[in-house]
Amino acid sequence: MKLSNMFFKTFREDPANAEINSHKLLVRAGYIKQLGNGIFTYLPMGLKVLEKIKNIIREEMNAKGAIELQMPILLPQEIYANRIQTFGNTMYKLQDSTGKDYCLGPTHEEPFTFLVKESINSYKQLPITLYQIQNKYRDEIRARFGLQRAKEFIMKDAYSYDTSVENLDKSFGKMKDAYTNIFTRLGLDFVPVEADNGVMGGAGSIEFMVKADIGEDEIIVCDCGYGANTEKAECVFEQVDNSSVERKEKELVHTPNTKTIEELTEFLQVSKDNFLKAVVYSTDKGVAVALVRGDRDVEEVKLQNNLGAISMEMATPEQIISIGSVAGFVGALNLKDCIVVADNDVKNMVNFVIGANKQDYHYVNANLEDLNINYFADIKKMRAGDKCPRCGGIVRTVRGIEVGHIFKLGTRYSKALECKYLDENGKEQYMIMGCYGIGVSRTFSALVEQNCDEKGIVWPEIVAPYKIEIVVANNKDELQKSVANDLYEKLIDSKDEILLDDRNESFGVKLNDAELIGVPYIVIVGRGAKDGVVEFIKRSTLEKVEVAIDDLVTKFKNM
Numbered sequence: 001m002k003l004s005n006m007f008f009k010t011f012r013e014d015p016a017n018a019e020i021n022s023h024k025l026l027v028r029a030g031y032i033k034q035l036g037n038g039i040f041t042y043l044p045m046g047l048k049v050l051e052k053i054k055n056i057i058r059e060e061m062n063a064k065g066a067i068e069l070q071m072p073i074l075l076p077q078e079i080y081a082n083r084i085q086t087f088g089n090t091m092y093k094l095q096d097s098t099g100k101d102y103c104l105g106p107t108h109e110e111p112f113t114f115l116v117k118e119s120i121n122s123y124k125q126l127p128i129t130l131y132q133i134q135n136k137y138r139d140e141i142r143a144r145f146g147l148q149r150a151k152e153f154i155m156k157d158a159y160s161y162d163t164s165v166e167n168l169d170k171s172f173g174k175m176k177d178a179y180t181n182i183f184t185r186l187g188l189d190f191v192p193v194e195a196d197n198g199v200m201g202g203a204g205s206i207e208f209m210v211k212a213d214i215g216e217d218e219i220i221v222c223d224c225g226y227g228a229n230t231e232k233a234e235c236v237f238e239q240v241d242n243s244s245v246e247r248k249e250k251e252l253v254h255t256p257n258t259k260t261i262e263e264l265t266e267f268l269q270v271s272k273d274n275f276l277k278a279v280v281y282s283t284d285k286g287v288a289v290a291l292v293r294g295d296r297d298v299e300e301v302k303l304q305n306n307l308g309a310i311s312m313e314m315a316t317p318e319q320i321i322s323i324g325s326v327a328g329f330v331g332a333l334n335l336k337d338c339i340v341v342a343d344n345d346v347k348n349m350v351n352f353v354i355g356a357n358k359q360d361y362h363y364v365n366a367n368l369e370d371l372n373i374n375y376f377a378d379i380k381k382m383r384a385g386d387k388c389p390r391c392g393g394i395v396r397t398v399r400g401i402e403v404g405h406i407f408k409l410g411t412r413y414s415k416a417l418e419c420k421y422l423d424e425n426g427k428e429q430y431m432i433m434g435c436y437g438i439g440v441s442r443t444f445s446a447l448v449e450q451n452c453d454e455k456g457i458v459w460p461e462i463v464a465p466y467k468i469e470i471v472v473a474n475n476k477d478e479l480q481k482s483v484a485n486d487l488y489e490k491l492i493d494s495k496d497e498i499l500l501d502d503r504n505e506s507f508g509v510k511l512n513d514a515e516l517i518g519v520p521y522i523v524i525v526g527r528g529a530k531d532g533v534v535e536f537i538k539r540s541t542l543e544k545v546e547v548a549i550d551d552l553v554t555k556f557k558n559m
């Protein structure tokens with residue numbers, strides 16, 4: 001492709017509201033253009049990268065026997081009847097001229113399951129894994145970070161249908177391997193992490209996280225290979241023998257103007273871990289009080305799963321009064337009409353500080369015997385420095401961008417949608433499902449987050465829009481132009497992998513653009529052209545060498 005013929009424009013300035021490198025650079029380098037908040041056009045070079053990512057995904061999915069098809073984006077709303085509430089305002093709803101309700105597909109479990117239900121009736125036709133690469137829609141109020149969190153985005157979504165839990169494990173394992181291959185081939189630094197399955201979920205869930213400081217998720221990792229998000233990470237509990245420590249008598253203390261733990265511990269001259277923190281939630285199972293050591297946080301997903309609650313939110317001050325306490329001074333003494341769950345760590349606490357259920361009062365020297373606890377459980381959030389549940393080593397935290405998620409669904413959808421098959425005995429059984437997503441547009445931007453420098457994007461070769469960019473240093477120099485054209489003709493192939501910058505721009509502009517758009521190899525045809533020599537720059541290191549044109553051609557023909 002000759003840049004003079006290309007639909008292409010670069011920008012020196014970052015786009016307004018762009019907060020992260022991938023958003024800034026993809027817009028500046030002319031890969032994408034924003035059409036509206038959270039809606040983007042893929043410009044010609046962006047489309048080339050996108051197609052390469054899609055093809056790697058396809059190759060690895062097909063290698064595992066998954067079969068591609070394409071579902072519509074416009075879908076009758078009624079097929080989502082079972083969970084339309086769950087989507088709430090995030091679903092784009094619309095009507096046709098007859099008043100029939102439609103939506104723009106947010107995710108495709110239902111359409112796939114209806115298709116399989118109507119097409120498959122015997123165990124002989126199973127297992128099957130179907131997938132598509134398709135646009136998805138979510139009415140994000142806070143669309144931000146460019147392709148990271150958009151209203152229209154591209155997903156690869158796959159759904160497996162099996163006859164048993166053991167077979168689902170096999171289908172799930174194949175997809176795990178496919179995902180590992182995909183993200184490895186893309187050259188991403190990623191980590192698969194155990195994720196929460198939700199109260200309604202099946203028996204397994206793994207998120208594929210690309211490590212990036214701008215990532216919205218915090219993940220726990222260990223050198224042994226263990227990875228989990230904090231919603232799932234299981235804290236190790238070690239009982240401390242403190243039986244010889246003298247238990248003191250609890251004492252009511254006036255603690256005015258101590259709204260925060262910091263103020264309280266300062267006032268009482270105790271450390272945070274000697275304070276028992278109580279957090280009150282309103283759930284569909286009733287009011288729940290979670291107790292954790294003062295220096296730790298409640299992991300709400302772990303707590304919610306433990307309670308078996310479908311919904312959970314912070315309790316109101318009125319609800320706190322209704323259990324016999326007052327906001328800011330909750331202690332687990334003589335509370336009524338609530339469930340009290342304490343983190344395992346609390347078992348090791350002695351002579352601690354708790355709220356006295358009375359405005360401006362705490363107890364000091366409280367002990368477990370003073371409390372009413374329904375049960376102990378692992379409900380605290382794991383953090384860096386904690387023990388690894390797998391190897392006992394010390395875990396670290398990193399930030400990550402979720403690019404893939406594989407999930408064992410079990411019979412959740414097949415039961416709801418009556419998706420059955422006939423087994424060997426001619427008996428009706430529900431199909432066992434798994435679902436497997438990759439955020440394709442999100443992977444696109446994650447690639448840029450991990451592959452850029454202060455000059456621009458540095459594409460890994462496998463997804464770069466072009467392999468080589470040839471730059472004519474001086475367009476007024478006919479010899480340079482003809483040498484560059486000649487080189488272009490020698491290198492060009494059917495795959496359109498060579499870019500020639502023959503625009504009537506200054507050398508400075510062309511070099512800046514080349515570094516910004518990030519093609520892996522840049523060849524400058526300048527003054528040396530008359531001697532058959534060009535300058536060869538490796539974009540990743542910006543290392544420059546002079547090479548003979550003939551050697552260059554041979555080298556690239558052999559690549």
Ligand SMILES: [Zn+2]
Nearest residue numbers: 222224388391
């Ligand atoms: Zn470990």
